[in-house]
Amino acid sequence: MDSVIDIVTFPSLTATAVALVVAILFWYLRSYISNHNRQSNHLPPVPEVPGVPLLGNLLQLKEKKPYMTFTRWAETYGPIYSIRTGATSMVVVSSNEIAKEAFVTRFQSISTRNLSKALKVLTADKTMVAMSDYNDYHKTVKRHILTGVLGPNAQKKHRVHRDIMMENVSNQLHAFVKNSTEQEEVDLRSIFQSELFGLAMRQTMGKDVESIYVEDLKITMKRDEIFNVLVVDPMMGAIDVDWRDFFPYLKWVPNKKFENTIQQMYIRREAVMKALIKEHKERIASGEKLNSYIDYLLSEAQTLTDQQLLMSLWEPIIESSDTTMVTTEWAIYELAKNPNIQDRLYLDIKSVCGSDKITEEHLSQLPYITAIFHETLRRHSPVPIIPLRHVHEDTVLGGYHVPAGTELAVNIYGCNMETNVWENPEVWDPERFMKENETIDMQKTMAFGGGKRVCAGSLQAMLISCIGIGRMVQEFKWELKDKAQADVNTIGLTTQMLRPLRAIIKPRN
Numbered sequence: 001m002d003s004v005i006d007i008v009t010f011p012s013l014t015a016t017a018v019a020l021v022v023a024i025l026f027w028y029l030r031s032y033i034s035n036h037n038r039q040s041n042h043l044p045p046v047p048e049v050p051g052v053p054l055l056g057n058l059l060q061l062k063e064k065k066p067y068m069t070f071t072r073w074a075e076t077y078g079p080i081y082s083i084r085t086g087a088t089s090m091v092v093v094s095s096n097e098i099a100k101e102a103f104v105t106r107f108q109s110i111s112t113r114n115l116s117k118a119l120k121v122l123t124a125d126k127t128m129v130a131m132s133d134y135n136d137y138h139k140t141v142k143r144h145i146l147t148g149v150l151g152p153n154a155q156k157k158h159r160v161h162r163d164i165m166m167e168n169v170s171n172q173l174h175a176f177v178k179n180s181t182e183q184e185e186v187d188l189r190s191i192f193q194s195e196l197f198g199l200a201m202r203q204t205m206g207k208d209v210e211s212i213y214v215e216d217l218k219i220t221m222k223r224d225e226i227f228n229v230l231v232v233d234p235m236m237g238a239i240d241v242d243w244r245d246f247f248p249y250l251k252w253v254p255n256k257k258f259e260n261t262i263q264q265m266y267i268r269r270e271a272v273m274k275a276l277i278k279e280h281k282e283r284i285a286s287g288e289k290l291n292s293y294i295d296y297l298l299s300e301a302q303t304l305t306d307q308q309l310l311m312s313l314w315e316p317i318i319e320s321s322d323t324t325m326v327t328t329e330w331a332i333y334e335l336a337k338n339p340n341i342q343d344r345l346y347l348d349i350k351s352v353c354g355s356d357k358i359t360e361e362h363l364s365q366l367p368y369i370t371a372i373f374h375e376t377l378r379r380h381s382p383v384p385i386i387p388l389r390h391v392h393e394d395t396v397l398g399g400y401h402v403p404a405g406t407e408l409a410v411n412i413y414g415c416n417m418e419t420n421v422w423e424n425p426e427v428w429d430p431e432r433f434m435k436e437n438e439t440i441d442m443q444k445t446m447a448f449g450g451g452k453r454v455c456a457g458s459l460q461a462m463l464i465s466c467i468g469i470g471r472m473v474q475e476f477k478w479e480l481k482d483k484a485q486a487d488v489n490t491i492g493l494t495t496q497m498l499r500p501l502r503a504i505i506k507p508r509n
């Protein structure tokens with residue numbers, strides 16, 4: 001009998017029990033969330049930097065290096081404070097610990113981006129790994145960029161492209177010495193940047209480009225112009241400020257000049273990328289396969305739309321072409337300024353490589369080069385402020401309540417100048433990364449960001465920069481003619497030197 005009752009009542013009892021459990025869970029979850037929000041609401045607000053009505057702190061940010069202003073303010077208002085840029089409230093973090101909290105512990109509340117007008121256009125409305133929100137699209141394209149270009153296996157496959165680049169840089173420096181007078185200074189940037197662009201084109205499209213007919217614009221473009229359209233212009237456009245970004249309630253007011261400039265950059269970039277893609281689709285259709293990202297994407301990522309394909313190919317081109325050059329130029333500048341450190345590096349290379357050219361295989365035996373790379377990233381952080389993150393739900397940072405709708409600026413430069421983490425932070429000193437028994441923590445300088453959105457290109461940047469520095473010091477002695485050549489950064493998106501490094505180079509033997 002019992003068993004009959006069981007059979008009859010079991011399904012309904014089970015359903016009731018399940019419903020009850022779900023209801024309790026739901027109630028528990030709601031009260032947890034509201035407690036959590038209430039808890040964060042009860043925390044003190046982030047300290048504010050006083051500003052003026054309407055404009056907030058905008059006028060105080062007129063100086064074109066906001067990371068320096070942010071770092072100065074941190075001395076008065078602490079490692080986390082808030083400012084107002086017009087109608088927008090922004091929290092600025094200049095501490096390693098709180099930055100890590102934002103990147104990792106609070107990531108779920110701070111994983112989206114609210115792009116400026118210029119960036120919305122130039123990123124084709126977030127169709128890029130670096131500028132998208134953290135969502136399924138981001139995960140898909142990040143997987144592709146890692147598998148096809150930037151991850152360890154892909155970097156092994158693209159090693160040949162890096163070797164060509166290093167040979168080209170070396171040949172150009174030797175040619176310069178041969179064709180110049182003794183005291184003439186070399187412009188390293190123009191050589192290194194052009195070769196980095198060549199590497200980006202080989203990795204992405206399978207070969208460098210000399211010129212291309214751009215059907216949409218009905219013109220043939222030479223390599224220099226292609227570089228401008230794909231790299232230089234968008235980098236400038238990305239920091240172009242439209243005052244309506246600060247006052248969204250005035251977005252109806254026209255700003256035609258700004259809109260036209262950005263639109264032109266977008267149209268030209270699209271036209272050149274389409275021409276390149278067409279050329280390489282024809283190559284692949286004719287049966288010619290190359291070791292490149294476009295070959296990978298056309299076979300492994302067929303669900304991408306044409307626009308997504310275009311942006312996926314453009315992304316590693318623009319990202320390869322600047323930050324690594326900025327780091328390498330600063331490193332060579334510091335080595336030229338500090339002959340003792342340069343001599344020590346040279347002797348280290350000589351003892352490990354003998355008369356062979358330095359290669360990636362030697363790097364594990366040359367910790368001093370890696371230390372120079374990391375110290376340069378710390379002292380001259382190429383991306384001084386992480387692209388702004390948007391706080392899309394109430395959260396907590398550094399023990400303060402941060403309301404939804406706030407923008408978050410992680411001031412990497414400030415983190416790397418923190419006196420309780422770095423002794424004499426303004427001094428460039430690779431020794432700080434040579435502590436015995438301590439392996440180098442790639443994240444220590446925060447230069448590559450952190451957490452789920454950490455830089456996807458850090459391995460490539462490290463390999464190119466370390467071998468570039470190694471080859472240049474192995475083959476030449478670097479000296480500054482103008483010893484007082486100032487440490488001045490540009491106003492660019494990254495911290496390019498204001499004036500390109502000018503150095504006298506002397507072949508070692």
Ligand code: HEM
Pocket residue numbers: 129130131142145150315316317319320321323324327381382383386387447448449450452453454455456457458460461
């Ligand atoms: C020294 C050189 C470089 C530095 C200092 C650097 C720095 C950064 C930083 C700070 C971020 C932002 C992380 C965030 O938003 O939280 C980032 C993201 C990214 N970087 Fe780099 N980067 C470098 C080189 C490269 C290179 C060479 C590439 C590719 C060719 C690259 C590709 C990316 C990508 C795809 C992301 C987006 C990651 C994501 O959102 O998941 N980076 N990088």
